[in-house]
Amino acid sequence: MNGLFIPFHFTPGAKGIYLRALTGADELSVGTINTASVLSLLRLLSQNGNNGEEIDTGSIVTADRDRVIAQLYRSLYGAKIASTLECDGCGQKFDFDFSLDDLLAHFHPGQVLIPDDGMYEPEPGIRFRLPTGEDELAVQGLDGAIAENMLLERCLAVGEPETNGKNIQLKMAELAPVLSQEIQAVCPECNRVQQVLFDMQSFFMLRLTGERRNLLEEVHLIASHYHWSHREILELPRSERKSYAALITGN
Numbered sequence: 001m002n003g004l005f006i007p008f009h010f011t012p013g014a015k016g017i018y019l020r021a022l023t024g025a026d027e028l029s030v031g032t033i034n035t036a037s038v039l040s041l042l043r044l045l046s047q048n049g050n051n052g053e054e055i056d057t058g059s060i061v062t063a064d065r066d067r068v069i070a071q072l073y074r075s076l077y078g079a080k081i082a083s084t085l086e087c088d089g090c091g092q093k094f095d096f097d098f099s100l101d102d103l104l105a106h107f108h109p110g111q112v113l114i115p116d117d118g119m120y121e122p123e124p125g126i127r128f129r130l131p132t133g134e135d136e137l138a139v140q141g142l143d144g145a146i147a148e149n150m151l152l153e154r155c156l157a158v159g160e161p162e163t164n165g166k167n168i169q170l171k172m173a174e175l176a177p178v179l180s181q182e183i184q185a186v187c188p189e190c191n192r193v194q195q196v197l198f199d200m201q202s203f204f205m206l207r208l209t210g211e212r213r214n215l216l217e218e219v220h221l222i223a224s225h226y227h228w229s230h231r232e233i234l235e236l237p238r239s240e241r242k243s244y245a246a247l248i249t250g251n
């Protein structure tokens with residue numbers, strides 16, 4: 001991956017975000033898979049890009065951030081999302097995959113103009129802005145229903161989360177679908193159809209943090225062979241690091 005520019009569809013005040021190539025140092029900086037970690041990773045990757053404009057990654061609308069992560073995933077791993085599931089009918093394990101491109105096309109945002117103040121009014125009596133990473137961080141650790149309510153309260157200018165919460169959430173999801181969705185999987189053994197929750201952000205972060213051992217092996221291999229410093233190797237773009245490691249092992 002070289003740099004990527006990913007346009008925003010919902011975030012007011014910015015056209016999109018430029019991410020530079022991922023390095024080993026960036027990969028090592030990711031400790032946990034939560035939203036705070038994602039925001040720090042995006043902050044690192046977007047520094048000094050974006051025509052010198054600093055993007056506050058916490059203010060990116062969640063639905064946009066999901067698309068940023070999807071494009072980052074795609075640039076590193078390709079468009080196929082694969083996983084092994086256990087059937088809740090017969091208990092057999094089976095492989096399940098789908099195309100990220102299909103998912104992105106399915107949830108492609110329509111031509112919605114972003115209001116300057118970020119406030120949407122889908123029907124009389126409801127006026128809101130879309131949730132961002134900052135909102136997620138503010139309700140992190142709270143109980144499910146309490147967190148949902150507080151998140152709505154933060155985003156609502158007009159409307160009642162207590163009486164109208166479900167409808168408002170629906171309007172938000174219609175306008176700006178996040179890439180956290182129930183997807184149907186069919187067991188090839190017993191044909192049972194089951195719902196699987198796919199969440200773009202956690203899927204990406206689990207994959208990235210799951211590679212820690214490979215990263216260390218690549219660093220070890222390159223250091224042993226070329227005698228470059230730890231820091232120099234960690235500053236290589238990921239694709240170059242992988243190419244050098246492959247050259248050394250002859251793969």
Ligand SMILES: [Zn+2]
Nearest residue numbers: 087090187190
């Ligand atoms: Zn089955």
